[in-house]
Amino acid sequence: MMRLLASLLMGVMVLGSMAMAQSGPLRIEITDGVVEPLPYAVPEFVAESSGANQLAADLSRVIAEDLSGTGLFREIPEKAHISQITNFSSPVQFADWKAINAQALITGAVSVSGNNLEVKFRVYDVFAGQELGNGLRFKGTTDGWRRMAHKVADAVYSRITGEGGYFDSRVVFVSETGPKNDRRKRLAIMDYDGAGLQYLTDSNAIVLAPRFSPTGDKVLYTSYETGFPRVFVLDVGNVQRKVLQDQEGTMSFAPRFAPDGKSVVMSITQNGNTDIFSMPINGGNPRRLTSSPAIDTAPSFSPDGKQIVFESDRSGNQQLYVMSANGGEPKRISFGQGRYGTPVWSPRGDLIAFTKQNKGRFHIGVMRADGSEERLLTASFLDEGPTWAPNGRVIMFTRETQGADGSAALYSVDVSGRNLKKVRVQGGASDPAWSPLQ
Amino acid sequence: MSSFTKVALLLAGLALAGCDNSGVFGLDDTLGNDAATEANYEQGSVDDPTSVAHFQQVVGDRVLFTVDQSDLTEDGKLVLLSQANWLLENSAYNAVIEGHADEQGTREYNLALGARRASAVKEFLVSRGIAGTRLRTVSYGKERPIEVCSAEACYAQNRRAVTILQADLSG
Incomplete structure (x- = not known):
């Protein structure tokens, strides 16, 4: 019932309509397209072993940040709680949580033994007075505690919304330092929430637009290491990299993996003309997919691997086209005002996110794969390069501010257009790519 | 950098305006050929017609483009004529032509647009x-x-193709 209601809720949010049943235990009211976030409580997890107190507190906080960060949930602060959870196994006093209008309650326990960490949790539907799903237990090591917190939050999110989670994921991006006319760029990777930043390259050569492999273990990107833009592939584990395409007299960029991880699409420029090519990830000759005198670039596969969406200025300015993964005659799907670029197919397959330029402003938007139901989610001096959260509910992108002191930052926005926020990253950041769920 | 570039462009323009046949080094007619061979200039300086500095500042090492275009302007063609003459005279140099775009555009598109501009110059x-x-x-997109x-005055200077000389070491 709750799951059903929750999926209804997500459906309603996408449509931006108002109707929402008042029946059922978990209730979210939508008024004029504004969602009333679902109130929940996550009392500090119970420390079941000595030395687990700090981790118990930290885990509870990360779980709350994950959930509240979606904009779909609102935490009831601990100081408002009437009951305390001191024993993970004791019955929950639902009346105490009802009294503070907590619709969902998350309880948990943490125990530490050496480097081993064990986390248990339960989710309760307070107004129904019952547990939502079964309790779960995660085991791992203490240094992986943040991932464990994200896994708990993913499970809670999934149970309440009926959707897949996205908290246990990473983002690869371009870290930027220095002034606008001497910008230094290097590849970096971090958790989706900005924690655990690591650099993958130095800043000796310009690097652009990294993209994860379907399993998240490899990254494609463009580097000027050879003096010319070329597509490289990098192993995230050992940080070894190799050039993928290095034909003399060409440049290559805008790479992206096929969903099977075995081949790559990219743009290759020869004699000033840019077309789309496909090649095996292990090397070999690029195979031509487009052949027009236009700029054909930014290819992205449909999740089933059968189609490719890309941008082309063959009509006179940038527009979006869909073609078979084997090439062939493309079909134009964008027809609104302005220019459309950097299309990215949603992991759910239903939507295509894009960058739109119109009347001197930049937007991140989405449309259905057939080009219908276009919606713009953002507007600014310069927004570009959307990437999808693994569950297809959230989009991250680059926002650059204008002027001599302009700099780039990562932002995320719900596919509904709500909950626009800056991602916590130290320094400048651009070209994010969201990993699959880990 | 801005005024520097403008001076260079201005000089290049003057050099062209001064001589209809685009006499390659005809910046100063009073100098004459004999005077030039006697090297009344410091070698490698901007006055040395075979120098990189001369190419950059007198011949003009760059051409500008209009918004979202890669067609050469008439001004641009004049600069490139001088570049061509210089390169014919100074065969020890090769060149890399860098294409650039202003910030109004997506990253990938601008990379491809810069490639079009560089290619137009090469052709x-x-x-x-x-x-x-x-x-x-x-x-470089x-x-x-x-x-x-973030204004047209800057964008106009950034929409450029720059010819970078490289001494040909192969010969």
Whole structure:
């Protein structure tokens, strides 16, 4: 019932309509397209072993940040709680949580033994007075505690919304330092929430637009290491990299993996003309997919691997086209005002996110794969390069501010257009790519 | 950097305006050929017609483009004629032509647009007799602006193709 209601809720949010049943235990009211976030409580997890107190507190906080960060949930602060959870196994006093209008309650326990960490949790539907799903237990090591917190939050999110989670994921991006006319760029990777930043390259050569492999273990990107833009592939584990395409007299960029991880699409420029090519990830000759005198670039596969969406200025300015993964005659799907670029197919397959330029402003938007139901989610001096959260509910992108002191930052926005926020990253950041769920 | 570029462009324009036949080094007619061979200039300085500095500042090492275009302007063609003449006279140099775009555009598109601009310059130089093997092209898209304001005055300077000389070490 709750799951059903929750999926209804997500459906309603996408449509931006108002109707929402008042029946059922978990209730979210939508008024004029504004969602009333679902109130929940996550009392500090119970420390079941000595030395687990700090981790118990930290885990509870990360779980709350994950959930509240979606904009779909609102935490009831601990100081408002009437009951305390001191024993993970004791019955929950639902009346105490009802009294503070907590619709969902998350309880948990943490125990530490050496480097081993064990986390248990339960989710309760307070107004129904019952547990939502079964309790779960995660085991791992203490240094992986943040991932464990994200896994708990993913499970809670999934149970309440009926959707897949996205908290246990990473983002690869371009870290930027220095002034606008001497910008230094290097590849970096971090958790989706900005924690655990690591650099993958130095800043000796310009690097652009990294993209994860379907399993998240490899990254494609463009580097000027050879003096010319070329597509490289990098192993995230050992940080070894190799050039993928290095034909003399060409440049290559805008790479992206096929969903099977075995081949790559990219743009290759020869004699000033840019077309789309496909090649095996292990090397070999690029195979031509487009052949027009236009700029054909930014290819992205449909999740089933059968189609490719890309941008082309063959009509006179940038527009979006869909073609078979084997090439062939493309079909134009964008027809609104302005220019459309950097299309990215949603992991759910239903939507295509894009960058739109119109009347001197930049937007991140989405449309259905057939080009219908276009919606713009953002507007600014310069927004570009959307990437999808693994569950297809959230989009991250680059926002650059204008002027001599302009700099780039990562932002995320719900596919509904709500909950626009800056991602916590130290320094400048651009070209994010969201990993699959880990 | 801005005023520097403008001076260079101005000089290049004057040099062209001063002599209809685009006399390659005809910046100062009173100098004459004999005087030039006696090297009344410091070698490698901007007055040395065979110097990189001369190419950059007198001949003019760059051409500008209008918004979202890669067609050469009439002004641009004049600069490229001088570049072609210089490259014919100074065959020890090869060149890399860098194409650039302003910040108004998506990253990938601007990379491709910069490539179009660099290629337009290369094609022009080849059409004036420069061997294609002496010229390479590269695009920086919007990655290397020289002017940093977010206004047309800066964008106009950033929409450029720059011919970078490289001494040919192969011969």
